[in-house]
Amino acid sequence: MIFATVLGLAVIATLGFLGRRRSLNTNSGWSIGDRGMSSLTTFFLQAGAIFTSFTFLGMSGLTVLGGVSAAYLPAYLVIGYIGMFLLGPIVWKLGKVFNYHTNADMVGHQFSSPFLGRLVAFLAVVFFMPIVQVQIVGLGTMVSFGTGYKQAGTLSMIVATVLILLFVSWAGLRGVALTAYFKDVAMVVALVIILIGSLATYHAGDVMADVMTNAEKLLVVSPGTQTYGIVWFVSSVIISGIGLGAMTLPESWPAVLAANKSRAVSKNHIMLPLYTLATFIPIVLGFFAVSHLQINKGEENSAILTLASDSLPGWLMGLVIISGLACAIVPAAHCVLAIATLVSSNLTPTGISEERKLLVGRVSSGVILLLSLGLALSRPDLMANLYLLTYAGLAQLAPSNVLSVTRQKFVNARGLIAGLIVSETVVIVCTFGKIGIFGLNIGVVALVINIIVMLAVSAATGPAVRPAWPQDRGAARPSATRAPLIADLEA
Amino acid sequence: HLALILPIAALVLTPFFPFINTPASMLGLPPILFWVGGWAIATTLILS
Numbered sequence: 323m324i325f326a327t328v329l330g331l332a333v334i335a336t337l338g339f340l341g342r343r344r345s346l347n348t349n350s351g352w353s354i355g356d357r358g359m360s361s362l363t364t365f366f367l368q369a370g371a372i373f374t375s376f377t378f379l380g381m382s383g384l385t386v387l388g389g390v391s392a393a394y395l396p397a398y399l400v401i402g403y404i405g406m407f408l409l410g411p412i413v414w415k416l417g418k419v420f421n422y423h424t425n426a427d428m429v430g431h432q433f434s435s436p437f438l439g440r441l442v443a444f445l446a447v448v449f450f451m452p453i454v455q456v457q458i459v460g461l462g463t464m465v466s467f468g469t470g471y472k473q474a475g476t477l478s479m480i481v482a483t484v485l486i487l488l489f490v491s492w493a494g495l496r497g498v499a500l501t502a503y504f505k506d507v508a509m510v511v512a513l514v515i516i517l518i519g520s521l522a523t524y525h526a527g528d529v530m531a532d533v534m535t536n537a538e539k540l541l542v543v544s545p546g547t548q549t550y551g552i553v554w555f556v557s558s559v560i561i562s563g564i565g566l567g568a569m570t571l572p573e574s575w576p577a578v579l580a581a582n583k584s585r586a587v588s589k590n591h592i593m594l595p596l597y598t599l600a601t602f603i604p605i606v607l608g609f610f611a612v613s614h615l616q617i618n619k620g621e622e623n624s625a626i627l628t629l630a631s632d633s634l635p636g637w638l639m640g641l642v643i644i645s646g647l648a649c650a651i652v653p654a655a656h657c658v659l660a661i662a663t664l665v666s667s668n669l670t671p672t673g674i675s676e677e678r679k680l681l682v683g684r685v686s687s688g689v690i691l692l693l694s695l696g697l698a699l700s701r702p703d704l705m706a707n708l709y710l711l712t713y714a715g716l717a718q719l720a721p722s723n724v725l726s727v728t729r730q731k732f733v734n735a736r737g738l739i740a741g742l743i744v745s746e747t748v749v750i751v752c753t754f755g756k757i758g759i760f761g762l763n764i765g766v767v768a769l770v771i772n773i774i775v776m777l778a779v780s781a782a783t784g785p786a787v788r789p790a791w792p793q794d795r796g797a798a799r800p801s802a803t804r805a806p807l808i809a810d811l812e813a
Numbered sequence: 814h815l816a817l818i819l820p821i822a823a824l825v826l827t828p829f830f831p832f833i834n835t836p837a838s839m840l841g842l843p844p845i846l847f848w849v850g851g852w853a854i855a856t857t858l859i860l861s
Contacts, residue, residue: 389843390843390845390846393827393845393846393849396849396850396853397824397825397827397849397852398824400820400824400849400852400853400856401820401821401824401825403856403860404817404820404821404856404860407860408814408817541835541836541843542834542835542836543827543828543834543845552828552829555827555828556825556826556828559824559825559827560825563821563824563825591860592857592860592861593857595853595854595856595857595860596853596854596857598853599850599853599854602846602850605846606842606846
């Protein structure tokens, strides 16, 4: 298993380094591949961003704990892809016209408010950071399990972090894309191998019969407001679907903006719902684990690895570990790149050169990775608590993202800022204060408050200042070497 | 585009369909998996 771990890290890092192109010496080349990636490449990037070590480990663990409620994940993914099918092509076009690199670029510019842009970037960075740490911890869990040594897991987390830092800095989004090709195929192959091994070892027909006899409650979404109940399922599907569909996850943006044409963006979101069917395999494996394994409290996420080690020969288990490593490293690299682009584009002083932005992006990717690694090793509880906020917090960016691609003027920057501040406060207070509201996902409650505050403040403060659309000003695109300025649009 | 309301509503309201949210077994699997999987395929067809 140690050999498989070393081989896996070497293969993924090599693919990452091979992705480099000459154009990567520019900020656009590094962060969004110079908007020149094919439909197939961006498909793998998008699939790679969503299917992570959580899909690989956490889905089976969630099934062990909540049974069929784990189906909330494919349900919200399908809804999210519908939203991105509608929004993605417009975002791509606006991005090309106005030279956007992030959602904060778009929101800040479309509402003529640099402060709103910075606020969106800051919130996106804070709420998205835990995703990186979760991938690093997932990687350590897999290696510790595979080798049987906890120290091997810790060492692999450090080595993987350094490798991610090197290939993200060196090859940017194109490096991530090349590793995504490998990872997206390897993940499905590994899941199928584990499923076949489990079917051969445990015999399929007995699985559901065992579950029905011993854990029938896992086969229904229970009524009531408890965790994994109906209210939890419905509100989690709604808020996660809105979060993904309104492109509030920073990782959604590089893959969309990197496409070489808007049709490529549309086409990807037609096929992505089919790819979500892959998430059913870990759910089925979770039921295998319920009926055949004795799982201790807190070890639910290792259920799929236990099944694999019990039913597969060593060399196949090695392949599973390599695939699992890819499921952690590739999304972590993609997330780091997205966060670093937000920092370099929106959280730096205005007017800095493109060369300086590229440098800031590379340096901040290192800072983000090392911070995530440090917290993963020393304070895993801190990031685990923040992870609870991720989707609920990011979903509050949905109104600003969606309204940015319309030409409405009723809602203005002040309304969006007030709504964001109030709703994020509600999310943080209710999550850490453990305040439940009828069992609803707190993101739904906060989003309703967000919209009410946004409309009230906008009504009180007058229409928005929106930039002229290109045909209104008879001008071409603002210079690609700097962010568009309001002065450009009024000229 | 109104056709997109169907999969969204069906997926959000999954637990409220009594013939889906039941401990029965279809081909050895919970019916919810067939329901969500079926709507994933239907969504691809509608988007196409």
